Amino acid sequence: MQTSHSFSAAFRATWPVLFGYVPLGLAFGVLFVQLGYPWYYATLMAATVYAGAAQFMAVGLLAAGAGLLEIGLATLLLNARHIFYGLSLAPRFPTAGLSRLYLMFGLTDETYALLTSSNPPAPEAAPRFYLQITALNQFYWIAGCTLGALLGAAITLDTRGLEFTLTALFVVLLVEQARAVRDPRPFLVALASGAVALFTVGSEHMLLVALGLATLLLFLNRRDYA
């Protein structure tokens, strides 16, 4: 009973990610099979790597026959932003076990956003609720990548603009953060950090640099906060 209650709460929290991940995954799958590999390797990548931006980057690197070291370093750099996510989630995660490992593995931008914003149905159900959110999100991603690779260029549905679901999700979560955190400073710190990063390193590595800068500023000013 509690499992199904928690599951429906998790599904309600994740459905925007469903509408965001499926079209993105479709796009990845379509690109991936153009490399000449069978469709199920797209599924394998979605299941084991599970990182949208890195997978798109990999299509280009694989096509160019890039070295493994180059692929590894590029992935590390592109995903380095995730380091800042764990910093604020560590106290909420179970302290040991497979579920801890899976929650760490599945910590994408969208999963982080949901885990920090949604309330579990009951405090004691939190670990299960977090696992369900993480697993549902990965399921959507695997389904999208697999479908895209299977259908390939046969997809004619006009889904242009559907990827805005993820922007809208972040906007909604931002509004909810603004309601919960009645303090403009973290938002202003982020805006300034984002602007500085955009003008110094450009759009590609903006998130990594801005997250580093914002974390540093929050750290330095920690004594000013109540």
Place this chain on the structure above:
Amino acid sequence: MSALTYLLLATAVMAAATFTTRAIPFLLLRRHGGHPLVLHLGRYLPPAVMTLLVMYSLKDVSVQNAPYGLPHWLAIAVTATLHLWRGNALLSIAAGTGLFMWLQQSGVLAG
């Protein structure tokens, strides 16, 4: 190295690299979960991250060329206003995305 071996090795390398970036803070904070600094970041990092994720998802929007990012700004305004007003995530996201898709596909704002 066959093409398949190359793909499998590349996938393994990427999986390891991605997991490393996600696991590092948990390994570093293993003994400091209740530290005041971690609690401070736990409270104030999420609002900063959410602000940055919105900015990041708009990073490739051009404000210099038509339609000057207008579909994005309109759809964001609708999403945020609806959410402030009704507080229903389903409604806010569906309305914002629906408007955005219509603006993109109909080309009403194309310059």
